[in-house]
Amino acid sequence: MGEFVRLETTDHIGTIRLDRPKMNALNTQVQEELRAAARAATEDDDVRAVVVYGGERVFAAGADIKEFTETTYAQMAVRAGALSSAFDAVARIPKPTVAAVTGYALGGGCELALACDWRVVAEDAKLGQPEIRLGIIPGAGGTQRLARLIGPARAKDLVFSGRMVDADEALRIGLADRVAPAAEVYETALALVRQYVDGPALALRAAKQAIDGGLDRDLAAGLAWESQLFAGLFATDDRVEGTTAFVEKRKPSFRGR
Numbered sequence: 001m002g003e004f005v006r007l008e009t010t011d012h013i014g015t016i017r018l019d020r021p022k023m024n025a026l027n028t029q030v031q032e033e034l035r036a037a038a039r040a041a042t043e044d045d046d047v048r049a050v051v052v053y054g055g056e057r058v059f060a061a062g063a064d065i066k067e068f069t070e071t072t073y074a075q076m077a078v079r080a081g082a083l084s085s086a087f088d089a090v091a092r093i094p095k096p097t098v099a100a101v102t103g104y105a106l107g108g109g110c111e112l113a114l115a116c117d118w119r120v121v122a123e124d125a126k127l128g129q130p131e132i133r134l135g136i137i138p139g140a141g142g143t144q145r146l147a148r149l150i151g152p153a154r155a156k157d158l159v160f161s162g163r164m165v166d167a168d169e170a171l172r173i174g175l176a177d178r179v180a181p182a183a184e185v186y187e188t189a190l191a192l193v194r195q196y197v198d199g200p201a202l203a204l205r206a207a208k209q210a211i212d213g214g215l216d217r218d219l220a221a222g223l224a225w226e227s228q229l230f231a232g233l234f235a236t237d238d239r240v241e242g243t244t245a246f247v248e249k250r251k252p253s254f255r256g257r
Helices: 028-043 065-069 073-091 108-114 130-134 145-150 152-161 167-173 182-194 201-214 219-235 237-247
Strands: 005-010 013-018 049-053 097-101 104-106 118-122 126-128 164-166 178-180
Touching (some): 005 028, 013 028, 028 073, 097 108, 097 182, 104 108, 118 182, 145 152, 164 167, 167 178, 178 182, 219 237
Parallel strands (some): 049 097, 118 178
């Protein structure tokens, strides 16, 4: 895998591991290595769930600001789309995903966590979108995914002020889904997604597509989207196995087909 980002798989759970000393700053190289890792996790059938992890010390403290100091509008107009799409590649992994957040998840680090289905946060972690203090705004999903997750008013509070929130507030406003001691964050994240490893992969994919895709539609369009995905699962072997196992009063054995 890449120099700073790698995909490691154990027991069908892939870990996208960021390892760029000292704070996992998200420069262009890390951005593209994240994209590659997300693509690999998507395409590898042995990976059935994904944990995004920055290590015991820090998740990701944001963009490499040194890159920004000399970046012109013309350069960023070209680069901004690539930055956003790299994070979107994580969001579009068609499998259960969780961010295991230790230390800081700020700016791009918070946006990376937002791209996952869930966030397990260390008791001493800090999360936020401080870009406003640099005279800019979040540019990789921070204004969009954050507002959809915690509501527009709370998102405006965090984005307008640039303030950091601790784990307790993150849990209260819905930015975090679990809080654990820092030493237990990774294992807690593994436990959260491990329950899906033996599940029906195609149905899980469809459920994620239905929920995420439905957020961008009105109710009628969302219901039509759901119906289409629902019907499509009747062409799968897993549907046959699941319904047959129910009738036969046994545990299903799904194969992702």
